Amino acid sequence: MKILETFCATNLSVNRGDRLVFQGLGFELRGGEILKLVGPNGSGKSTLLKTLAGLIDATDGDILSDENSVLGDAEWAARNLCYLGHKNALKREFTVLENIEFWAGVWGNQDKITLSIEQMGIGYLADTPVRYLSSGQTRRTALARSLCHNAKIWLYDEPTVGLDDQGLGLLADAMKKHMASGGMIICATHVDLGLDKDTIKTLNLADFPASASALVDQW
Amino acid sequence: MNNLFWKITVRDIKLSWHGGSTSSMVVAFFIIVVSLFPLGIGPEQNMLARIAVGVIWVAALLACLLSLDRIFQADYEDGSLDQYALSPLPLELTVLAKALAHWVTTSVPLILITPLLGILMNMDDAAFMPLIYAMLAGTPALSLIGTIGASLTVSLRRGGVLLSLLILPLYVPVLIFGVMAVDAMVMKIGSNAPLLFLGAFTLFSLAITPWASAAAVRLALD
Numbered sequence: 001m002k003i004l005e006t007f008c009a010t011n012l013s014v015n016r017g018d019r020l021v022f023q024g025l026g027f028e029l030r031g032g033e034i035l036k037l038v039g040p041n042g043s044g045k046s047t048l049l050k051t052l053a054g055l056i057d058a059t060d061g062d063i064l065s066d067e068n069s070v071l072g073d074a075e076w077a078a079r080n081l082c083y084l085g086h087k088n089a090l091k092r093e094f095t096v097l098e099n100i101e102f103w104a105g106v107w108g109n110q111d112k113i114t115l116s117i118e119q120m121g122i123g124y125l126a127d128t129p130v131r132y133l134s135s136g137q138t139r140r141t142a143l144a145r146s147l148c149h150n151a152k153i154w155l156y157d158e159p160t161v162g163l164d165d166q167g168l169g170l171l172a173d174a175m176k177k178h179m180a181s182g183g184m185i186i187c188a189t190h191v192d193l194g195l196d197k198d199t200i201k202t203l204n205l206a207d208f209p210a211s212a213s214a215l216v217d218q219w
Numbered sequence: 220m221n222n223l224f225w226k227i228t229v230r231d232i233k234l235s236w237h238g239g240s241t242s243s244m245v246v247a248f249f250i251i252v253v254s255l256f257p258l259g260i261g262p263e264q265n266m267l268a269r270i271a272v273g274v275i276w277v278a279a280l281l282a283c284l285l286s287l288d289r290i291f292q293a294d295y296e297d298g299s300l301d302q303y304a305l306s307p308l309p310l311e312l313t314v315l316a317k318a319l320a321h322w323v324t325t326s327v328p329l330i331l332i333t334p335l336l337g338i339l340m341n342m343d344d345a346a347f348m349p350l351i352y353a354m355l356a357g358t359p360a361l362s363l364i365g366t367i368g369a370s371l372t373v374s375l376r377r378g379g380v381l382l383s384l385l386i387l388p389l390y391v392p393v394l395i396f397g398v399m400a401v402d403a404m405v406m407k408i409g410s411n412a413p414l415l416f417l418g419a420f421t422l423f424s425l426a427i428t429p430w431a432s433a434a435a436v437r438l439a440l441d
Binding site: 016053054055056057074075077078079081083085086087088089090091092093094102103105106107108 | 223226230233234237293296297298299301302304305306307308309440441
């Protein structure tokens with residue numbers, strides 16, 4: 001597999017409904033780095049992650065991987081992006097293992113299941129149906145599921161919600177391991193994960209507000 | 220790719236068996252609706268025999284409609300639909316896999332129970348097999364067209380009624396040709412144009428559903 005060197009966005013603007021969420025947003029990320037998205041509620045952190053994943057269309061701007069535009073390239077996204085949103089995408093009726101097995105099968109990575117369950121410390125829950133789990137355990141299951149993805153770029157939206165201290169530590173370890181192997185992470189969070197300061201870039205969504213003039217231009 | 224398609228179908232079929240088994244409820248609804256007619260019309264055997272095929276078809280349409288919202292609703296609410304949109308399988312094939320799962324869990328049980336309801340309605344003996352053939356040809360169209368409707372209303376909180384208004388008019392061709400096909404087979408006219416129309420309608424909906432439904436799902440995820 002080709003190793004990704006850079007992932008960047010230039011002059012990105014996104015509309016939701018009739019409202020411009022942010023405009024002129026840009027960042028550049030290299031292998032082994034994490035981009036921490038911060039900003040007040042409603043500043044567009046989730047919107048940015050969904051746009052990068054291709055779930056929302058950008059109004060303007062471009063997304064580049066190794067200087068090739070990957071905007072709207074679903075095949076590239078399926079191979080290189082792992083998105084984990086607010087919703088856990090787990091079926092309450094199935095057990096933890098069945099849930100993880102299904103998605104690992106979709107991504108063709110069945111061999112990673114055991115390791116990822118261990119990594120998130122939920123081995124003892126493997127045969128428990130998800131409906132009996134606490135919210136923190138459910139979040140760990142969703143994280144273990146996303147660890148089965150081969151993607152170079154992780155898009156995490158508030159991955160720490162519901163996690164206890166031990167869970168935070170396990171998540172930080174998994175992130176460090178991913179970054180050490182040259183992976184990139186874009187993560188919306190307000191929690192300090194204790195990662196190496198040199199590898200953290202911070203993007204404040206409040207720096208790219210939708211100005212009134214831009215809205216007038218739209219019309 | 221192919222393998223993924225079956226994985227999604229099997230998962231949806233399994234899900235319908237968990238959590239209260241929607242299949243059995245759809246079948247129960249089907250039986251109750253059909254059995255209301257003898258109660259309402261009275262035990263006049265000739266009358267029942269004459270309307271039997273039409274009543275069974277109408278009840279099948281309604282039973283099918285009842286289960287449409289579960290095609291996408293749960294996946295939309297728990298975020299699985301986001302993951303499907305980002306999975307290696309094109310969304311067009313994903314919705315087709317889900318339509319197939321809907322047909323297996325809804326229409327197949329309906330077809331299996333139909334002979335019993337035929338007896339209840341005093342249906343002509345010669346009409347049993349033709350009705351089953353016509354249902355095999357026509358019910359896939361119900362699931363396919365229904366999938367489009369389900370994907371259009373998935374982001375609405377209470378889309379059930381709107382879904383019925385959208386979809387029932389589109390089911391009319393299936394009803395008309397479904398009943399006519401059975402009549403033609405019973406009368407043994409030779410060529411059976413209504414059955415061919417029914418098959419053509421199923422193929423037509425098979426051709427448009429993947430594109431229409433995938434486009435609607437993408438809009439819903441926006």
